[in-house]
Amino acid sequence: MNLLIEIAAFAVAIGILVVVHEFGHFAVARLCGVKVLRFSIGFGRPLLTWVGKRSGTEWTVSALPLGGYVKMLDERDPGAGIARSDLPFAFNRQHVAKRIAIVLAGPLANFALAIVLFAAVFATGVVEPAATLATPPADSVAAHAGFEGGETIVAIGDVHGADIEPVRSWSDLRWKLLDAAFDHRRVVIRAHDGHGTYDFQVDLSRVSERDVDDDFMSKLGFDEGGxxxxxxxxxxxxxxxxxxxxxxxxxxxxxxxxxxxxxxxxxxxxxxxxxxxxxxxxxxxxxxxxxxxxxxxxxxxxxxxxxxxxxxxxxATKVATVHVRYGPLESVARGARRTWEIGVYSLRMFGRMLIGEASIKNLSGPVTIADYAGKSARLGWVPFLSFLSLVSISLGVLNLLPIPVLDGGHLLYYLVEAATGKAVSERWQLVLQRAGLVCIVALSAIALFNDLARLIHF
Missing domain, CATH: 2.30.42.10 (PDZ domain)
Structure with missing residues (x-):
């Protein structure tokens, strides 16, 4: 039964993300006057096909539901027989600014989806663990700051007393500490216990880049108390x-x-x-x-x-919980901010993996995504929406990487063209496409290996 839930949740998640991403490309292409030949959900043999009466676009659902694509009219396609009357609607005939907009639209649609989903979660309200600390280890950053355990954190700001922001839950505290740790800042944390409210100076300036991972809160000595x-x-x-x-x-x-x-x-x-x-x-x-x-x-x-x-x-340990809920406008603002924070964190983590400061074990593939999709779906629609937001951001960030065959690679071509006034030659594009394909295959292989290693506890 759990396997069926995981498969169903994975299919729903991938379907939503692919449709949103590709519809971003499709919508902006249509706005820019480009003729779209096909909108496909999945790859391989088409299972369902229909043609739009007004647009003439062929809509398909294909056999392999692990992605999708939008095929636009383009003179560079092999064997493309384009009527003279259709030439103004070809993608390659558009101004470079329009081509950049079309390429950007897919990842931006994923970020927009994440903002909307996070805003829905924040506006609906979610029960989260309170920002109450357990007793920290003796040599931890939290212990050196003066925490003894049992304190509930209510605010965090810089050491000069400016930019004090409220802390409403454990996840709120985690994101604020993550941001400060990445920037190696010293912060002031305001907390209260049964005796009063106190300010603690926490020095994160010496936190190693290697320590900023999924377990970094525990490494700093910040564990949930109860x-x-x-x-x-x-x-x-x-x-x-x-x-x-x-x-x-x-x-x-x-x-x-x-x-x-x-x-x-x-x-x-x-x-x-x-x-x-x-x-x-x-x-x-x-x-x-x-x-x-x-x-x-x-x-x-x-x-x-x-x-x-x-x-x-x-x-048994009973962790105190709080019901966190925001108004409509604040929910949208927080959704945008959370999307930005996760996107920046993803880019930083990927950069650290490239230079060897973070383990490639952080890469996940379809098996892990399916596992988390099923787990979040069993917990309820709010956790599933949060999971969907995270994957949507990851998809947007991945596609913006300057790797040929991805949106970011095409964006790089068009930025070079905009700067130099000359398009990247087809010969160079072919070479770079092959190199990009090797990178994608390598990343996919590493992610799949990590999935299997987690599955069999290797």
Missing amino acids: ALSVAAVEPGSAAQQAGLATGDVLRTVDGRRIDGAEAFIAYVKAHAGHPIVLRVERPNAASGPLAVTITPIAQEDSATGREVGRIGAAL
Whole structure:
């Protein structure tokens, strides 16, 4: 069933992105007076075909749904028999500015789609983890800044107190820190806890380019914090005998704040046979916090053979969430900004891969895209729209790369022509096309290898 969902979600995602991209080319070509011969969704043998009555364009759905194309009237096509009356409508006869506009229209349509989808997500509202921190590792950037864990971040700005921007969720914090880390800036983070509101100076000037990846927040010491609660209590265990109940939220142990499941379990193991006092909050309890005294039972650890304490309770971390929602105009502005941020990040990451500062394992292919399409679709339409926005931006950025056979390669030809007044010769275009094809095949092979490596955990 999951496989069917992934295939269906992948097909829908690719179909939407291809149609939007190619329709960008089609619409601007028509506006510029270019005759479009075919609009194809997919490659290979056509499965469905119909011809537009007014435009004369042949619309097709083809067998291989991994892309698409728009074929325009062009004298350079092999065997193109063009009537003299149609010559003014040929692509190659258009002014270079029109050709640039037609080429740009596809990637720009993908960026426009991402803005619209992000705006819809922001306007509808989404539940996200709150920007609450766990206790950072001792030598991390967050620890050096003074964070102890439990703080909720509310704003971030530069060290001079200017450009202070609110932080409304964990993902909001992530993007703002990512931007600052890329620019190697020092920032001020405003946060509050149970005692007040404080400003922390965070130095990101020495963050290595290699550290700016999907896991960079943890490398800086910024991990999501949450309350540790009791998920289940074993019958007859020390926890049950002491009165610990499912749903209890653990706040302190022997007067020390509980930093997380790992630290709490280590503390319990180290106190076999010795009573410990837990301060817990019980849902719907009118009496307030409770003190529960438990004596961990001594048991042999099967891994080490040493005697450790055990209370017989399963634990769970409850991460606080917030409902983030914006007005219509602010949603569009934030959608445009998020699209810009992701686009810039994608270009920077690709550039770092080229110079060896980032791993080529960051490249993903159709298998990974299908996997994430299925996962996001199962979570709901909001996560699926967010996923679709990310892939649409990636498609737009990829097509703008100055690689022949991609839109960016053609754009490069026309920019050279605009600057020099001379078109790039057909001989050079042929050479560059072959080189570009080799680059695309190599990138596709690497992406497919990464997909398979993730699939079989190689």
